[in-house]
Amino acid sequence: MLLAMLFALVASAPVVRAADPENCLSCHRYRGLGRIDEEGKAHLYHVNPDYYDRALGPHSRLRCTDCHPREEVEVIPHKPVSPVNCATTCHLTGMGDVEITFSHEPILGMLESSVHNRETLDKVNAIMGRPLREGQAQCLLCHDEPVYRRPVEAWSATAAPVARCEVCHGPELPVDTHFMYWHVHARSRPARSHADITRACGLCHARPEVREAFGMPDTVASYLFSFHGKAMMLGSEETASCLDCHVGELENVHMMKSPGDPTSPTHPAQLADTCRSPECHPTAGARISSAAIHLDLSTSGGIEFFIAALFVLMILFTFGPSVVLQALEMLQIVIGRHDQRLHEHEHLAKRLMADPRGREALTRFSVHQRFQHWTLVICFTLLVLTGFPIKFADRAWARWLVEMFGGLHNVRMAHRYAGLVLMIGFVYHMVYAVVCAVRMKRATGQGWIKTILGLPMLTNPTDIKQLFHQLGYLLFLKKTRPELGRFSLKEKFEYFGVFWGSMLLGVTGLLMWANAYTTTYLPGRVLTVASLIHTMEAFLALLHVGIIHMVGVIFSPVVFPLSHAMTTGVTPVEELAEAHSGMLHEVAQKLGVEPAGEVHHG
C-alpha cells in the first residue's frame, strides 16, 4: 500500500528536474521545511529547486544521495545526517547518459602540500570557534562563503545564449545546454570578481585572531592600500588580485605556497617572473619585484615611512599657518574689524580706476598670464577629479566619479594626459619667465642675479616684514594692515607651491606611467616611493588650493562669487584697497596722484 502511495506521490508531484531522481525536492523545495532546536539554532532543510532546475551550483547534476549517505536519508523521518565528505566518489551523468565517476580527493592532496593544509585549516577552524562540526569537510571554510554562490541572475544572463544552443540541441540531439554552457563559460574567465576573492581571503587573513596566531601582518589592508587594491576597489578586473600573485601561472589555486617556499610565485627568486607574466607587466624590468605591494607605512619603518612623515611635517608647517591666517582673516570680517585706512585706500583705488592709465597700471595679470592660469585651473581640476578617486578608492563617491568618467581606464588616461598638458604648460611658463627676465634685464640694465631676484613672483626681505606686520594686525597688535604690493607673500607662496608641485608631481607621475622603463633602469622600489610622493604632494596641493586659495579668490566675502582678477585682469576695488594698498600708492606715485587729491593728467 505504501508503495502505491509513493507511486501516487511521484506521479502527482510537480515538475522537477532530472537531477533530483529521488524526488527529494517534493518536500525540500518548501522554504519552511526546517526547525529550531533547543539552543535557538536554525536547521533549514530547504533546498532551492533552482539549484537543480537552473544549474545554479557546481553539484546540480548530482543526486542527493551522492553526498548524503543513502541509509541516512532513505528513511522518513531521516536519520541524523552525517557531515558531507567532499572526497567521496560521486556519479555524474555525462553526455549520452554515460555515467562518470568523480571525486575531489586530488584537491585534498593539493591542499595538503599547500600552505592551507589540514593542520592550518584545523587551527583556523579552532580560532574561529569551530564553525565546522567534527568531520565536516574543511572545504566549507572557504567554499560555503556567499562568494562561491551563483545567483539566479547569473543563470538569467546565460539564458539568452543558451537559447541559441537549444536550436540544434533539441529533443533530437539532447544536451544539458545550461550546464554545458556554464561549464565552458565559467572556465573561460575568472568565475569570481577580484573584490569577491579579496573578501574570501580576508575572512581569515584580515581576522586579527588568525593573523596573531600565524604571526601574519594585515595583508588584506596593505593590499587595499596598494595601487592594485585601489584599482580593484574601483572595479578593475585587469589589476592583480590575491590569486594573480600567490598562485603560479596555470596552477591550481589549491596549491598555494608560502612565500618562503622556493616554488612559490611570491618567493623572492620567483617574484620578478610573477610580476612580468604576460597578463601583468611583461615589458617591465626584472627589478620591478622590489616594488612594495603589501606596504604598511606605519610599520614599514623604511624610506617610505620617512618620506611620508616628512610630508606630514611639511603640511603641518606650511598648510597649518596658512589655515590659521585664513581663519584670522575671516574672524576680522565676523567681528567687523577694518584697517583704519581702508576707506582712504578705497577712495584712492576708485580714483585711479576712473583713469584709463590708472586702470591699466592696476591690471595685475596680463592676458598671457591669465591664459596660463586658466590652463592650470583646467588641468588641476581634471587631475584632482581623476586622481583623488584613486587615492580614496574605498569611498562611494570615488566609485561614482570613476563611473562618471566611464571606468578606471578612462580615469587613468584623463589623468595622464591632463598631467602631460600641465607639464607642457609648466615648461611653457619657464620659457615665459626667462623671456620676462631677459626683457627686465634689458629695461633695467641690471645684472642677471639682481634681475632674477627682482622678479615680481620671488620673495624678498620686505615680504617677511610685511608678513609679521600682517600677523600683528590679525592678532590685534597693529591697527593697520601692511601696504602690500602687486603680489603678497601669500600669493608668492602659492606660486612657489605650484612651481614645486608641478615638478614633483610631473616627475613622479612620469616614473609611474613609464613603469616598464623605470624598472629597467631603477629598482621597483622607486615606483613605491614615486607613488607615495605623488600622493602626498597632490594632497598638499589640494589642501592649499582647495582650502586656502579657493577661499581667497572665490568664497571670501570680499570677492564672492569670484575675484575678477583672473577673468578681466582687473582686481576689484575692495580687494585692491585691502590687500594691495602698496600697489595703489606705487601707481599713484607713478601717475602723480596725491592720495587725497585729483589725478593730474599729462
Added chain:
Amino acid sequence: MAENVTHETQPGPTPAPRKSFFRRILAVLKELVLRCYALAILLVVLWAGYTAVAYLVRMVFTPARVPEEYRTWETALPGPHPEIMQIEKLAGLVPRAPIGHYHAVDRMLPPDLHNGCLTSGCHSTLAHSKRKEIRAFANLHATFLDCGMCHDASISGPTPAMWVDDATGEPCDAPAVLQLMKFLALEAGRVKDQPAEAHPTIESLLGDAVTRSADPLLKYLHAQISTSEPGSPVWRKAVNQLRDELPNHVRGEYGAKLARKMPAEELKAYHQRLAELAEPYLAAPKGTAERKRLHEEIHKGILEKPSACLACHGDEQGRLDFEALGYSPDQAAALRDSAIARQMEQIQQGQPFYLPKLLEGGNERR
C-alpha cells in the same frame, strides 16, 4: 486748534526717511548675513584643515585598516540565529540562513508580521519543534497557512477560507501563479484556438506573478508574450514554456497565506488580541498562577495538538476547497489526496517509511 488742524492736515512722515530706515535695516541685515557667511567659511576652513591633517597623520602613523565595506563581509559559517527567536528583531529583516551554498539557501524564512503568535514574541517563524516526526513538515506550512487553520479548535469539516496578503494582512485574490496555472489548465482549448482572447488574462496574471517573484525566467517569458502577436509561433512557444515552468513556482512562497474566512478586521483584531495578552504573560514570573491563567486565556480555543494532516489532505470532503482557493483541478486533486500526508499519518503512528530504490527515475522530466 488751528495749529492742531494744521498739524493734522500736514502730510505724515515723508517717504524718504521711511526709505532710509528701510535701507538701514537692509544694511544691517546685509552686514549680518555677511558676518554669518564669514563665520561659516571660518568654521569650514578650520574643520577641513583639521580633518585633512588628521587623516594624513592617521594614514602615515597608524596601521592600515581594511575599509568598512570589506570588513563587514558576510560570513556563511553557521551559528545560532537568535534573531528568529525574537520577532521584534526580525521586523524588516530577512537574515541570512545557515550553511546554504550547496542547497542554494541564501535567506531565512521571512517573518509574518501580522501573526499575533509571532509578533507577541512567544513563537518563532519555525514554531513546531516538539514532535520529531512531523515538526519540519508542520513548519513547511508556515509560509502559506495561518496558524488557525490547523490549531483553531472550532474548525471541523469543510471550512471557508481566504488568501491574506502577508504585507498588508488584508484579504487578497489567489496568488497569480495559481490562477495562471488554473487558467492554462481549464482554458487550454481557448489558448489554442482563440489566443487573442486568452492573451490579456495570461499577460496580466503573468505580470502579477513577475511582480511578486521577480523571477528572471518568468520575466523573460512575460516579455516574450507581451511583445509577440497572440497565436504566433513565438507566443505559442513562450506559453508552452510557461506551462512547463509554472509548477516550479508552486513552493508556497506566494506572499499570501490561507486563513479561515472572516472579515479582515476580525482577523486582525484576533491577532492583535493575542499579541496584547502575551505582554502581561511574558512579564509575569515563571511558575506563577497568573502566568498560567494568562497562558490558558491566550490559548483558549487553540488546539495544542493540531488537526491531522488528513483533515485537509484526506478525502473529497476535506477541510479546504482547493479549487475555490485558486488551485487547478489537477493540483486540487493532488492536494486533496496527498500521498505524503497519508505517509505522515503512518509515520506519526511510529512506522518509519523507507523510500524504495526502484522509484528513482532517469534523467527525464517528470
